[in-house]
Structure formats: structure tokens, C-alpha cells
Amino acid sequence: MALSFMEGNEAVARGAIAAGCSFFAGYPITPASTIFSNMLTMLPPNGGICIQGEDEIASMGYCIGASMAGRKVLTATSGPGISLYSEQISFAIGSEIPMVIVDVQRLGPSTGSATRGADGDIQFLRWSNTGGLPVVVLAPKDALDCYALTAHAFNFAEELRCPVFIASNKEIGMTRESVDLDSVELPPIVERKYSEIGKDEINHKYLPFEADKDSVPDFLPIGCKTLVRQTSSTHGADGYITIDPNVIGESQERLINKILNAEERLTLYEENHRQGADTLVISYGVTSRAVEDACKTLSKNGKAVSTLTLKTLFPVPQKLIREKSEQYQHIVVIEMNMGQYVENITRLLPEKKIVFYGQMNGVLITPAKIMEVIQNG
Amino acid sequence: MDSFLNTKRPPVFCPGCSHERITKAVDTALVKLNLEADKTVLVSDIGCSGLFDTFFNTHALHGLHGRALTYAAGIKLANPELNVIVTMGDGGLGIGGAHVLAACRKNLDLTLIILNNFNFGMTGGQYSVTTPSDAVVGSEFLNQAEIPIDICEIAKSGGATWISRCSGHDSSLPDILCEAIKHKGFSIVETLGLCTGRYTKRNQLTPKVIDEMIERLPTYGGIVEKNQRPEYGEQYRNLANQQKSLPELLKVDKIFDLKDMKRQEIVILGSAGMRIVTAGDMVCYAAISAGFNASMKNDYNITVLRGQSVSELILSPEKIGYAGIESPTVVIALSDEGVQRRIKLFSKLEPSTFLLKEKSVSIPETSATVVEIDFKEYQIKKQDWALASLGFIAGKNQGITMEMLDFALKSRFKPAVYESAIEIVKKLATITM
Numbered sequence: 120m121a122l123s124f125m126e127g128n129e130a131v132a133r134g135a136i137a138a139g140c141s142f143f144a145g146y147p148i149t150p151a152s153t154i155f156s157n158m159l160t161m162l163p164p165n166g167g168i169c170i171q172g173e174d175e176i177a178s179m180g181y182c183i184g185a186s187m188a189g190r191k192v193l194t195a196t197s198g199p200g201i202s203l204y205s206e207q208i209s210f211a212i213g214s215e216i217p218m219v220i221v222d223v224q225r226l227g228p229s230t231g232s233a234t235r236g237a238d239g240d241i242q243f244l245r246w247s248n249t250g251g252l253p254v255v256v257l258a259p260k261d262a263l264d265c266y267a268l269t270a271h272a273f274n275f276a277e278e279l280r281c282p283v284f285i286a287s288n289k290e291i292g293m294t295r296e297s298v299d300l301d302s303v304e305l306p307p308i309v310e311r312k313y314s315e316i317g318k319d320e321i322n323h324k325y326l327p328f329e330a331d332k333d334s335v336p337d338f339l340p341i342g343c344k345t346l347v348r349q350t351s352s353t354h355g356a357d358g359y360i361t362i363d364p365n366v367i368g369e370s371q372e373r374l375i376n377k378i379l380n381a382e383e384r385l386t387l388y389e390e391n392h393r394q395g396a397d398t399l400v401i402s403y404g405v406t407s408r409a410v411e412d413a414c415k416t417l418s419k420n421g422k423a424v425s426t427l428t429l430k431t432l433f434p435v436p437q438k439l440i441r442e443k444s445e446q447y448q449h450i451v452v453i454e455m456n457m458g459q460y461v462e463n464i465t466r467l468l469p470e471k472k473i474v475f476y477g478q479m480n481g482v483l484i485t486p487a488k489i490m491e492v493i494q495n496g
Numbered sequence: 497m498d499s500f501l502n503t504k505r506p507p508v509f510c511p512g513c514s515h516e517r518i519t520k521a522v523d524t525a526l527v528k529l530n531l532e533a534d535k536t537v538l539v540s541d542i543g544c545s546g547l548f549d550t551f552f553n554t555h556a557l558h559g560l561h562g563r564a565l566t567y568a569a570g571i572k573l574a575n576p577e578l579n580v581i582v583t584m585g586d587g588g589l590g591i592g593g594a595h596v597l598a599a600c601r602k603n604l605d606l607t608l609i610i611l612n613n614f615n616f617g618m619t620g621g622q623y624s625v626t627t628p629s630d631a632v633v634g635s636e637f638l639n640q641a642e643i644p645i646d647i648c649e650i651a652k653s654g655g656a657t658w659i660s661r662c663s664g665h666d667s668s669l670p671d672i673l674c675e676a677i678k679h680k681g682f683s684i685v686e687t688l689g690l691c692t693g694r695y696t697k698r699n700q701l702t703p704k705v706i707d708e709m710i711e712r713l714p715t716y717g718g719i720v721e722k723n724q725r726p727e728y729g730e731q732y733r734n735l736a737n738q739q740k741s742l743p744e745l746l747k748v749d750k751i752f753d754l755k756d757m758k759r760q761e762i763v764i765l766g767s768a769g770m771r772i773v774t775a776g777d778m779v780c781y782a783a784i785s786a787g788f789n790a791s792m793k794n795d796y797n798i799t800v801l802r803g804q805s806v807s808e809l810i811l812s813p814e815k816i817g818y819a820g821i822e823s824p825t826v827v828i829a830l831s832d833e834g835v836q837r838r839i840k841l842f843s844k845l846e847p848s849t850f851l852l853k854e855k856s857v858s859i860p861e862t863s864a865t866v867v868e869i870d871f872k873e874y875q876i877k878k879q880d881w882a883l884a885s886l887g888f889i890a891g892k893n894q895g896i897t898m899e900m901l902d903f904a905l906k907s908r909f910k911p912a913v914y915e916s917a918i919e920i921v922k923k924l925a926t927i928t929m
Contacts, residue, residue, distance in 0.1 A: 120749075120750070121747035121748055121749045122747065122748055122784045122789070123745050123746060123747050123748070124746075124748075124777070124780055124781060124784060124790060124792075125745075133745075142570075142573075142574060144570070149798065160739075160742050161742055163735075163736035163737075163739045164736070164737075164739045164740060164741040164742065165741070166736075168573050168574065168732070168736075170569075170573065172566070172598075173594050173595065173597070173598035174594055176563060176566070177563070177566040177569075177594065177595055177598065179566075180559070180563045180565075180566020180567050180569070180570060180595075181566055181567075181569055181570035181573070182570060183559070183566075183567055183570060184539075184557070184566065184567040184568060184569060184570020184571040184572075184573075184574065185570040185571070185573060185574040186570075187557060187567070187570075187571065188570070188571045188574035188575045188578075189574065189575070190574045206560050206563075207560065207563070210559060210560060233798060234795070234798070290793075290819070293793075293794070294791060294792065294793050294819055295777070295780065295790075295791065295792040296789075296790070296791045296792075296816065296819075297780065297783075297784050297788070297789045297790045297791070300745070321534075340575075341537055341555045341557060341571055341575075341578070342534070342535070342537070342555060342571070342575045342577070342578045343534065344534050345534070346533060346534060346553060346554065346555055346556075347555050347556075348549075348555070348556045348557075348558075349556070349557040349558070349559075350549075350556075350557070350558040350559075351558060351559045351560055352558060358556075359505070359550060360550075405819075408816075408817040408818050408819065409817060409818040409820075411817050412817035412818045415817075482820070483818065483819070483820045485818065485820060485822070486817070486818050486822075487822075
């Protein structure tokens with residue numbers, strides 16, 4: 120087994136390239152900048168495009184334009200930048216523009232601490248679009264996940280025609296680790312579904328947002344034979360403004376259901392079920408590594424504790440959480456924030472007692488602290 | 497094609513609005529240039545200028561206020577063969593000012609048509625960045641306290657290669673637009689027009705007054721000589737083609753077999769300029785060559801040439817979970833700043849911790865086993881202290897061995913750099929304390 124040594128951000132870039140990404144635009148920001156610098160070494164020599172936007176809003180605009188021209192696109196930022204992204208995020212969600220957005224989270228709020236980690240943007244990512252439509256958010260726990268989840272993210276984005284977020288963290292993005300990329304089985308690459316007719320000949324019947332109930336419209340790129348319309352305004356199937364309440368209502372429902380109905384397909388996780396355990400610890404991101412260490416130690420000392428690591432945060436993997444929690448008396452949730460995800464779990468498991476510990480002070484939660492929470496829980 | 501106008505969606509502007517004339521002028525220009533509809537994209541944003549994309553049978557993208565140029569740039573870079581035409585109002589010009597400047601500097605082959613009608617027509621006639629100070633607008637007195645911008649002057653100093661200013665009622669507008677679209681690079685046409693719904697209700701603005709305004713303003717008639725240079729997309733592709741391909745990812749096999757593989761936690765405490773991160777990197781590669789997993793967390797100031805530089809390394813035969821340091825096996829203290837950054841660490845150290853300290857560095861009380869070395873005595877320069885320390889700990893088989901370290905240096909450095917690095921490493925490798 121040969122190992123390489125890289126930070127999570129480089130692994131994101133490598134995952135993106137493996138998924139067929141050919142366009143990146145971003146604005147420098149710690150701790151996400153090295154995704155940009157890696158893409159800058161990887162894309163241009165291979166005919167790809169890598170651009171430094173004049174700001175974050177522009178970076179998103181470049182990505183939206185390039186995606187509509189048919190490219191697989193990536194951008195990366197951190198807290199202050201994702202705040203600026205939000206108007207364009209709403210556009211990409213409402214107008215079904217595929218892209219992958221990496222948020223290498225840093226301690227907030229606001230400019231916060233550039234070089235301190237946190238998982239403080241989880242709810243922001245969920246609700247960053249005006250209209251409150253559902254989104255897909257994946258959370259890596261290490262560099263290997265950064266690689267694999269980025270590939271998944273591209274697949275989900277292309278398949279569902281939506282932005283997909285990767286909620287990374289300074290503690291993953293800028294921590295270098297030994298990795299065996301060859302050990303990762305990447306998912307088969309998914310390409311955007313084009314309208315069967317229209318790319319190289321005119322399809323007069325093509326409507327850019329026509330789709331079956333709860334499904335995804337077929338794509339055609341701006342610049343192909345058939346004329347394509349894209350708009351940030353409330354639109355009907357033809358891409359023109361509409362005020363027809365039925366059309367609008369159906370469209371909103373479709374935007375919601377195309378994501379929520381894909382829950383199972385989108386659910387990624389890891390679990391470590393330990394024989395005889397009566398407690399399940401649910402966590403995500405870099406925190407799940409300390410959780411696993413803590414539970415390993417507890418098990419060695421005679422107290423078996425199981426773990427569930429969520430790799431998909433949104434849409435909430437409801438079925439998974441219910442199923443995996445069923446047999447446990449005690450549920451513990453640990454987050455590197457003051458409790459942004461736990462309510463999704465309490466909502467799903469009203470009959471269970473849920474112990475929560477959150478910490479957001481610029482340092483990793485230690486396995487010792489987690490053991491204490493589990494034992495005192 | 498006779499016309500690109502979408503007969504199903506005729507212009508919907510207020511009677512007398514200049515935008516309608518400009519719509520027709522754009523159509524005439526597209527016809528004159530004989531552009532292919534499927535190779536032409538109209539990009540617009542918010543405001544009355546944002547209606548333009550709906551009037552034409554071309555590709556179209558309508559987006560957020562002031563951001564039209566960003567979408568246009570993305571489209572053009574992704575597909576350079578398209579003719580990309582952008583419409584923006586004076587509102588978009590203000591909120592998207594950074595994008596206008598970036599477009600001027602870049603010189604990507606886009607055409608920007610500015611529909612300047614001196615106010616925000618759609619939202620109540622509020623003042624914009626082009627509203628004269630003496631105009632009566634929907635923002636009460638606020639415009640009186642500011643002055644309007646001259647976007648042509650700004651674009652010129654911003655590096656735009658083609659600028660024209662004319663009335664929206666100018667009969668030569670189609671020809672001006674043709675020239676702008678034909679220009680290989682970023683072109684701006686500022687049209688001055690009437691907002692009959694709002695502005696002209698309270699201000700004496702007529703086509704004649706606009707002509708007089710244009711007379712008084714600096715003249716822009718196309719090519720800006722001093723800014724001529726190659727188009728951005730071509731420049732980008734040229735430069736991109738010259739970039740070297742990324743070297744293959746370095747993959748290190750297990751080549752050394754350590755009999756007694758134990759988890760190591762190593763902390764290097766130093767300062768900016770001491771190449772602490774490089775040293776940490778070497779330790780990790782060394783460990784990987786013996787089949788260890790490795791992780792490295794660095795802590796240094798944003799101002800990279802000042803302050804502490806701390807590297808925290810974990811080397812483990814097992815997969816590494818929590819990547820923080822809990823009980824260091826080796827601490828290398830090379831600067832007071834570094835020590836101060838992890839001052840709480842020292843009281844927790846056990847006698848089993850091997851602590852290498854440079855003579856000049858002060859450390860708090862600790863139970864660790866402390867070894868002090870005067871690096872100056874060995875004529876080692878400060879920027880080499882970290883590397884030399886690695887030689888010392890490798891010589892004592894603390895976490896890594898000399899052959900592992902030698903392998904790491906060889907894999908990471910070019911031959912010439914390796915030679916000098918190994919010299920430094922050897923300086924302390926054989927001292928006995």
C-alpha cells in the first residue's frame with residue numbers, strides 16, 4: 120500500500136478532476152485558498168479554466184455562466200465568502216444550475232478566525248437560499264472523504280441539476296494526512312442529462328425547464344443549436360417570467376421533491392456497530408474522528424458504544440437515522456458548533472433521550488471530552 | 497435573418513422610453529453583422545435593461561442585479577466561439593462596479609451596452625451612480641450630496657480597449673453597436689436615454705438635451721489607443737498552454753521495517769523563517785516510508801514572515817483519528833515564540849517525552865527529559881535549526897531513523913537541495929549527550 124501525503128483541500132481538487140471538472144472560479148480566502156491553488160496547477164495544463172474572481176459574487180457568476188455553457192464547475196470559499204455567495208446560490212438552486220461549492224468552514228461569525236476550524240456554517244448552507252428550497256450538503260471527515268465526496272458531489276449536482284455543498288472544515292482542509300487515493304472506489308461518473316434532440320440540431324419543442332413531476336429537466340447548453348434561456352426570475356417551463364400560480368406552485372414542488380425524493384440515493388454514511396452497545400453516538404465531519412477514538416477507548420474499557428458518522432447532512436437522511444437509532448437506548452450527538460444539526464435528530468427520534476455536546480472555541484473536541492459526555496450522559 | 501426580435505414578446509417599455517429604440521438598434525446591428533442566433537447570447541440583469549434578453553431570438557441568460565458581466569465572462573471562457581452581449585442599466589453599473597472594472601482590466605471579448613437613463617426606473621426613480629446632482633429624483637435630496645460618475649472615463653482608466661458614448665436616439669447607434677460587437681476585446685457602449693416613466697416627469701431631459709450633454713462630455717468613439725492589447729481569452733489560453741503538467745502524485749511504499757512501531761506525537765515549536773513546516777513534512781514522509789500513517793497540523797501567523805510556527809505531527813501504525821496532540825513523545829523547542837504558543841503543554845509532559853531544546857530558548861518547568869543543544873556552537877544557521885534537529889532525533893531513533901529521514905529528503909528535494917540538506921542533518925546526527 121503506497122501512501123501519499125496531502126491536505127483535505129488538495130484531495131478536494133483531485134476529486135474534482137477525477138469527476139471531470141473543467142472550470143474553477145474562486146476568490147482567495149483562508150482556509151479554502153489551497154483548493155484554488157491546486158486547481159490552478161491541475162486545470163490549465165489540461166485545457167481547463169481556472170479563474171480568480173474579482174470577488175466571491177463574481178466567482179459564483181463565472182461558475183454559473185460556465186455551467187450553463189455545459190462545464191462541470193467547482194468553487195471554494197469559507198464563511199465570509201459563502202455569505203457573499205448567497206444571492207448566486209439562490210439563483211443556482213432556483214434555476215437548476217449544477218455546480219459544486221466547497222465551504223472550508225472557519226470559526227465565525229463574520230470574519231471570525233481565519234485559521235481556526237468550526238462546523239459553524241451547517242445551518243447557513245441549509246438555508247442560504249431565499250425561498251428556503253432543500254439543498255444537498257455533504258460533510259467529509261478526512262482527506263480521503265474530501266476526495267471521494269467531491270466526486271459524489273459532482274454526480275449529485277449533475278444528476279439533480281443543483282448546487283451541491285461540501286461542508287469541509289479548516290481542520291480537514293489544511294491538515295495534511297497520509298492517504299491512499301487508490302484505495303477509494305470512486306462512484307461511476309455521472310454526466311448531465313442532455314435533451315435527446317437539440318444539441319446539434321434545432322429542437323423547436325425544447326423547453327429549458329420542462330420536466331416530469333418531481334424530476335429534473337433535460338439540459339441543453341447555452342451555445343448549442345437549440346436556443347436556450349436561463350433566468351433567475353420566477354419562470355415557467357419555457358424560461359420566461361410567469362405569474363401563473365399553478366405553474367409556480369408546481370415548479371416549487373418539483374424543486375423540493377427532486378431533492379427530497381432522492382434522500383436514499385444521496386445518503387452517505389459510515390457506521391461502527393459494536394456488540395452489546397446501548398449507546399449510539401451520531402456525529403459528522405472532523406468531530407467524528409475524535410468520536411471514533413473515544414468509542415474505541417470506551418469499548419476497550421468494557422463499555423461498548425456504537426457510532427454513526429453522517430456524510431450526507433442534507434437532505435436529512437431520515438430513514439437512516441431512524442433505522443440506525445432504533446436499537447439504542449441512548450443517543451449522543453456531538454457537533455463542532457453550538458447545536459446546528461441536533462434538532463434534526465431530536466425531531467426524528469422524539470421517543471429517545473438525546474444527549475448533546477457542542478463546542479465552538481477554535482479547537483477540536485477531544486476524545487477525552489467525548490468520553491466524559493458519553494459516560495455522564 | 498431579417499430580424500432577431502421575438503415577435504411573440506414585443507418590447508414592453510413605457511411610451512417614449514429610449515430602451516425601445518435601443519432594442520431595435522441592437523436588432524439592426526445583429527442583422528447587419530449577420531450573426532448566427534445560436535452563436536449569440538444576450539446576458540442581462542435587473543431593471544428595465546434586464547428585459548432585453550426576452551425580446552430576442554438568441555440564447556439568453558438573465559441574472560442578478562449588476563452581475564451580468566460575471567455570467568457573460570463564464571459563458572465566454574467556457575465557449576469562446578460565442579458572441580456575448582451584455583445589457584446593464586445605470587443601477588447595475590453601480591452595484592456591479594467591481595465587475596465592470598474587472599471586465600475592463602481583463603479585456604475578455606464581451607460587448608457591454610449600458611442603458612444609462614439616470615435613475616432607477618423600476619423601483620421608484622431613485623438616484624443612481626449617474627444621476628446629476630441637480631436632478632429631482634425619488635431619493636429626495638440624497639443625489640444633491642454626491643456627484644455622478646462618468647463610466648467612459650472610468651473604463652478608460654480601467655483599461656477598456658473600446659469605448660463609445662452616444663444618445664439612445666442616435667441614428668448611427670446600430671453602426672456603433674456593430675463596431676463594438678466586432679471589436680476583439682471588451683467593448684462598452686454607453687447610451688444615454690430617457691426614462692419617461694420616472695425621470696423626465698420631473699427633469700427637463702429631451703433628446704436634444706442629451707445631445708448637448710454628450711457634447712460637453714469627453715468624446716469616446718471606439719478604439720482606445722493607449723489600452724490596446726491582446727484579448728483576455730486568447731492570452732489566458734496561450735499562458736495556460738505553457739503551464740507544465742502537474743508532476744505525478746508522489747506515492748511512497750513501505751520500504752523500512754521498524755520492529756517496534758509505536759505511535760509518535762511530535763511537536764516542533766519554532767518561528768517564521770525556520771522552515772518548521774518543511775521539517776514537519778520530512779518527518780511525515782520519513783514515517784510513511786516505514787509504513788506509518790501520518791498527520792500534520794500547522795499553526796502559523798497570517799503574516800507568514802513573523803511570529804510562531806508550530807507543527808504538530810502524529811505518526812501511527814494505525815489509522816489516525818483525532819489529529820490533535822494529546823501526549824507528545826518528542827518536543828523540539830527552537831524559539832521562545834513557538835514555546836509561548838504551546839506554553840500549557842510543558843507542565844503535562846512525562847519523563848518519557850524527549851524534549852530537544854536550543855540553548856537560547858527558555859521553557860517552563862517540565863518533567864520531560866530535556867536535552868539542550870547550542871546550535872551556534874555547531875555553526876548551524878537559524879533557518880536550518882529545524883532540519884538539523886531532525887538529524888539529532890533520527891540519530892537517537894526517536895520516532896524516525898536516519899535512513900527514513902534520508903529517504904524523505906531524497907524524495908522531496910531536488911538533488912542539489914538534498915545534498916545541502918543532508919549535510920545539515922548530519923551535523924547533529926552523531927552527537928552523544
